[in-house]
Amino acid sequence: MEVKLVKKVLSVNDTMAQQNRQFFLEKKVLVLNMMSSPGAGKTAILEKTIKRLLPEIKTAVIVGDICTTNDADRLIKTGVPVVQICTDQFGGDCHLAAHVVRNAASDLNLDHVQLLIVENVGNLVCPAEFDIGEDVRIVVLSVTEGEDKPLKYPLMFRVCDAALLNKTDLLPYLDFDKETVLKNIRQIHPDMPVFELSAKTEEGFSDWIEWLKNEVEKKRYE
Amino acid sequence: MEVKLVKKVLSVNDTMAQQNRQFFLEKKVLVLNMMSSPGAGKTAILEKTIKRLLPEIKTAVIVGDICTTNDADRLIKTGVPVVQICTDQFGGDCHLAAHVVRNAASDLNLDHVQLLIVENVGNLVCPAEFDIGEDVRIVVLSVTEGEDKPLKYPLMFRVCDAALLNKTDLLPYLDFDKETVLKNIRQIHPDMPVFELSAKTEEGFSDWIEWLKNEVEKKRYE
Numbered sequence: 001m002e003v004k005l006v007k008k009v010l011s012v013n014d015t016m017a018q019q020n021r022q023f024f025l026e027k028k029v030l031v032l033n034m035m036s037s038p039g040a041g042k043t044a045i046l047e048k049t050i051k052r053l054l055p056e057i058k059t060a061v062i063v064g065d066i067c068t069t070n071d072a073d074r075l076i077k078t079g080v081p082v083v084q085i086c087t088d089q090f091g092g093d094c095h096l097a098a099h100v101v102r103n104a105a106s107d108l109n110l111d112h113v114q115l116l117i118v119e120n121v122g123n124l125v126c127p128a129e130f131d132i133g134e135d136v137r138i139v140v141l142s143v144t145e146g147e148d149k150p151l152k153y154p155l156m157f158r159v160c161d162a163a164l165l166n167k168t169d170l171l172p173y174l175d176f177d178k179e180t181v182l183k184n185i186r187q188i189h190p191d192m193p194v195f196e197l198s199a200k201t202e203e204g205f206s207d208w209i210e211w212l213k214n215e216v217e218k219k220r221y222e
Numbered sequence: 223m224e225v226k227l228v229k230k231v232l233s234v235n236d237t238m239a240q241q242n243r244q245f246f247l248e249k250k251v252l253v254l255n256m257m258s259s260p261g262a263g264k265t266a267i268l269e270k271t272i273k274r275l276l277p278e279i280k281t282a283v284i285v286g287d288i289c290t291t292n293d294a295d296r297l298i299k300t301g302v303p304v305v306q307i308c309t310d311q312f313g314g315d316c317h318l319a320a321h322v323v324r325n326a327a328s329d330l331n332l333d334h335v336q337l338l339i340v341e342n343v344g345n346l347v348c349p350a351e352f353d354i355g356e357d358v359r360i361v362v363l364s365v366t367e368g369e370d371k372p373l374k375y376p377l378m379f380r381v382c383d384a385a386l387l388n389k390t391d392l393l394p395y396l397d398f399d400k401e402t403v404l405k406n407i408r409q410i411h412p413d414m415p416v417f418e419l420s421a422k423t424e425e426g427f428s429d430w431i432e433w434l435k436n437e438v439e440k441k442r443y444e
Contacts (some may be wrong), residue, residue, distance in 0.1 A: 037259045037260045037261060037344070037346075037367075038259040038346045038367055038371055038374070038375065039259060039364075039366065039367025039368045039371060065374050066347065066374060066375060066376070066377075067373060067374055067375075067376055068370065068373050068374050070370050070373070070374065092347070092351075092377060094316065094345070094347035094348050121347070122259070122346065122374070122375075123316070123345060123346070123347050123348075124259075124260045124344065124345070125288065125314070125316035125343070125345050125348070126316050126345075126347070126348065129314075142261075142366065144261065144364065144366040144389070144392070145259075145260055145261025146261045148290065148292050149260055149261060151289060151290050151292070152260070152287050152288060152289055152290050152292065152344070153260065153288060153289075153344075154288070154289055155288075155314060167366070169395075170366070170392065170395060170396075173391075173392060173395050174392075175422075200397075
């Protein structure tokens with residue numbers, strides 16, 4: 001019974017997501033859906049990423065949380081437009097649904113925006129099941145979470161286009177084997193680009209920023 | 223529409239959870255539901271916890287994951303009976319439902335067991351919404367996840383009876399303010415016991431074990 005109900009909700013969402021995709025295509029804006037466990041460092045990565053994209057890439061952000069405007073309060077300081085969604089108004093949803101993203105996007109003027117980043121609710125399970133009409137999906141995995149997460153949460157790593165391995169500055173203090181996590185990611189998604197970086201020290205950001213700029217460029221000429 | 227569907231699923235679950243609760247009461251077994259983000263250290267905490275409970279407290283474990291039997295493989299080495307649930311058989315569920323726990327429990331002989339630990343799917347959102355018929359709910363928060371998680375995931379901290387603040391061995395390498403996280407926990411759940419510990423070094427385990435043994439004792443004379 002439960003599975004059938006969930007399928008119904010997902011099919012309504014898919015229709016809305018297709019409408020979003022068409023809308024974003026007309027605006028020529030690349031939409032990036034960033035997902036991770038709680039506390040993997042999405043907001044910290046975005047603070048540093050936006051700083052490096054500006055002023056070349058005009059960016060806007062939609063932030064999803066169950067409660068608080070903490071992340072929006074941090075990201076607004078980068079100078080880009082930010083809309084915060086609090087899903088506790090929708091029963092404390094564990095993911096962003098397509099219609100919620102569309103409502104938030106309508107609060108932004110996207111006419112001169114090339115990149116719309118959606119920071120999803122911190123959850124390594126449910127957001128992977130909900131298409132929001134994005135072009136690119138990114139999963140952030142912090143090295144403090146352990147090497148086995150790609151195998152335990154395979155859908156997330158299967159649907160994402162790239163992975164960011166964050167908090168590499170903590171590697172000297174952890175029993176974490178980088179080769180094992182890379183092997184586990186490849187087992188789920190063989191050709192997935194993986195960018196190792198630290199949002200704290202900004203080590204490893206250049207390759208990630210170059211990849212992201214290239215995605216924005218591709219979208220412009222789509 | 224979505225909220226209504228979810229409510230229906232939750233009410234079916236609540237009925238099953240009450241049946242579980244009656245079943246566990248007859249067995250005089252304390253059921254502990256342990257929840258956290260992915261990678262917060264639930265399994266590592268349980269390895270060390272079970273070692274300290276044995277042979278005094280007879281324990282069994284049900285482990286929930288979407289995929290893999292990694293956690294069960296680790297916990298079976300403690301010598302206690304372990305049943306692994308893989309929710310990918312149920313559509314990749316992001317939480318353990320009451321009927322799934324009951325099926326797993328029927329694979330265990332609970333006649334001489336005083337403590338049944340359920341390690342839930344790594345997710346700081348959905349498991350908080352699903353009663354499984356447990357007596358005690360524990361949330362694990364690792365210090366690498368940041369101080370704001372109790373405010374961003376308030377339901378989890380509201381429904382849990384105690385919090386374990388894990389990975390304290392990493393505090394010297396983090397910009398983490400312990401007073402802030404404790405203040406945030408108190409804001410959501412004023413009188414919640416918080417045990418600061420490290421599953422790696424076992425620092426701080428004594429108070430947690432004492433509290434847990436006391437809960438098992440209370441159940442025995444319920």
